[in-house]
Amino acid sequence: xxxxxxxxxxxxxxxxxxxxxxxxxxxxxxxxxxxxxxxxxxxxxxxxxxxxxxxxxxxxxxxxxxxxxxxxxxxxxxxxxxxxxxxxxxxxxxxxxxxxxxxxxxxxxxxxxxxxxxxxxxxxxxxxxxxxxxxxxxxxxxxxxxxxxxxxxxxxxxxxxxxxxxxxxxxxxxxxxxxxxxxxxxxxxxxxxxxxxxxxxxxxxxxxxxxxxxxxxxxxxxxxxxxxxxxxxxxxxxxxxxxxxxxxxxxxxxxxxxxxxxxxxxxxxxxxxxxxxxxxxxxxxxxxxxxxxxxxxxxxxxxxxxxxxxxxxxxxxxxxxxxxxxxxxxxxx
Amino acid sequence: xxxxxxxxxxxxxxxxxxxxxxxxxxxxxxxxxxxxxxxxxxxxxxxxxxxxxxxxxxxxxxxxxxxxxxxxxxxxxxxxxxxxxxxxxxxxxxxxxxxxxxxxxxxxxxxxxxxxxxxxxxxxxxxxxxxxxxxxxxxxxxxxxxxxxxxxxxxxxxxxxxxxxxxxxxxxxxxxxxxxxxxxxxxxxxxxxxxxxxxxxxxxxxxxxxxxxxxxxxxxxxxxxxxxxxxxxxxxxxxxxxxxxxxxxxxxxx
Numbered sequence: 001x002x003x004x005x006x007x008x009x010x011x012x013x014x015x016x017x018x019x020x021x022x023x024x025x026x027x028x029x030x031x032x033x034x035x036x037x038x039x040x041x042x043x044x045x046x047x048x049x050x051x052x053x054x055x056x057x058x059x060x061x062x063x064x065x066x067x068x069x070x071x072x073x074x075x076x077x078x079x080x081x082x083x084x085x086x087x088x089x090x091x092x093x094x095x096x097x098x099x100x101x102x103x104x105x106x107x108x109x110x111x112x113x114x115x116x117x118x119x120x121x122x123x124x125x126x127x128x129x130x131x132x133x134x135x136x137x138x139x140x141x142x143x144x145x146x147x148x149x150x151x152x153x154x155x156x157x158x159x160x161x162x163x164x165x166x167x168x169x170x171x172x173x174x175x176x177x178x179x180x181x182x183x184x185x186x187x188x189x190x191x192x193x194x195x196x197x198x199x200x201x202x203x204x205x206x207x208x209x210x211x212x213x214x215x216x217x218x219x220x221x222x223x224x225x226x227x228x229x230x231x232x233x234x235x236x237x238x239x240x241x242x243x244x245x246x247x248x249x250x251x252x253x254x255x256x257x258x259x260x261x262x263x264x265x266x267x268x269x270x271x272x273x274x275x276x277x278x279x280x281x282x283x284x285x286x287x288x289x290x291x292x293x294x295x296x297x298x299x300x301x302x303x304x305x306x307x308x309x310x311x312x313x314x315x316x317x318x319x320x321x322x323x324x325x326x327x328x329x330x331x332x333x
Numbered sequence: 334x335x336x337x338x339x340x341x342x343x344x345x346x347x348x349x350x351x352x353x354x355x356x357x358x359x360x361x362x363x364x365x366x367x368x369x370x371x372x373x374x375x376x377x378x379x380x381x382x383x384x385x386x387x388x389x390x391x392x393x394x395x396x397x398x399x400x401x402x403x404x405x406x407x408x409x410x411x412x413x414x415x416x417x418x419x420x421x422x423x424x425x426x427x428x429x430x431x432x433x434x435x436x437x438x439x440x441x442x443x444x445x446x447x448x449x450x451x452x453x454x455x456x457x458x459x460x461x462x463x464x465x466x467x468x469x470x471x472x473x474x475x476x477x478x479x480x481x482x483x484x485x486x487x488x489x490x491x492x493x494x495x496x497x498x499x500x501x502x503x504x505x506x507x508x509x510x511x512x513x514x515x516x517x518x519x520x521x522x523x524x525x526x527x528x529x530x531x532x533x534x535x536x537x538x539x540x541x542x543x544x545x546x547x548x549x550x551x552x553x554x555x556x557x558x559x560x561x562x563x564x565x566x567x568x569x570x571x572x573x574x575x576x577x578x579x580x581x582x583x584x585x586x587x
Contacts, residue, residue: 050428051428052424052427052428072430072432073430075428075429075430076430078428080428082421082424082425084421085420085421086420086421086422086423086424086425087420087421087422087425088346088350088420088422088425089420090349090350090353090354091346091349091350095349099342099345099346100425100429102338102339102341102342103338103339103342103426103429103430103431104429104430105336105338105430147425
């Protein structure tokens, strides 16, 4: 049985589709990533799967339970770490865990055992009696991950687990996530807009943009789709005629133009660069820079959406500003 | 669908927060104590117009101040959903596998306990200012009214908190709902002194009946028969708690 299976799931806010007929399934024990810019609909998807939001249409099964009809059964089977901290800062770390465990109906002896266990896992045992308001950002995040594990969920949702954390803490959290997944076989769904995070952690990735999935596969396969190396040519002058010639070459796998830069993929890129420069010269176009690299998820994203993830975020912010006059953010609620 | 553990957890959380926030305890007691002390001392030698002779102003005032304390702390308790929303904790509560109704009951249990503790502190302080409770029976009857006032305004707070998305509406509720409710209730002066068109508003204010009931039980002076006060307050508290629970259950927390 799949841990999650989603069919044509949609959510509309005031008639605007935040998530638009998304379908996918996640196997048991899989580490699955939703990658996309802010405002792509990742959090909305997670919120529907965790029963916080009711889907406008479509269906989703989590651990075999329908998210609209069996909300309590879904809630018992999942753990969730939200994008923004959801701790009571006026309680100690241990009290936060204690109250959570009680809500899930875990008896006193078992509670103590599990709390000690998860505290050890996230290395917060010696800080357990400190009020959460004195915790650092990374400690709060770790406490939340610990809390999400107390009820021993079949599926754990992590919404931007390393957002706003420093590089060192981020590494540590990545290690926790991996260990959880490997040692305990917890199915994990995480959202992120960090390419390297998705690449490093996830077995499969869905690339999400403007409410739809534009690609879904293992990171390596997604990168292979582009076919070999990425060569970026930055040129002076109108690159269109040059692109017209390049795209007829049999060894070009994919191509796209992004302002003055041509993004080309091909095998053995280093051997093709002289040829590309010659082509440009014949047409009187100056090549101002050449870059050769192995494809990253950033290139995959660019390939599927025609834009970089940073540009996408900038324009998503603009769209949101246009929607809500005189108010910047509005997509979280 | 009632989950007793969830109610207990919500209650315990409130108790821990309350006992830790010393500034909150003293801060919220400050205003009623000042009202009681300065108004009580300032007007004590005056006869209260519209109240049968022999009642000192301090005797008239203390039930009103207790009602005021209950009004403010209960509404704040209901509105505390807003804080939880602001600090993200509401989501944690909302994904727990317990019914929303249990969460509401837990909140009400926590809120009513803190509101009662506040009023008890005030009642004890008032004894030092010459206030006297007629007896154990009056005290128990007053306790019933305190509970009813508490339930009513926790419900009111919950209704507003469920409808508001952020803290911005908070001061509007405090200034345009809670303060008028307080002044209209006759906590500080007998309603008979108000012009008739204002009095009409007073009779729509639950606190009017709550404070009248407190006066009736504590000092045996009341505008309405005490049974009427109790019946009206019981009605108000049922409706408010029901509506508060209803709206809270329907909020989307994400």
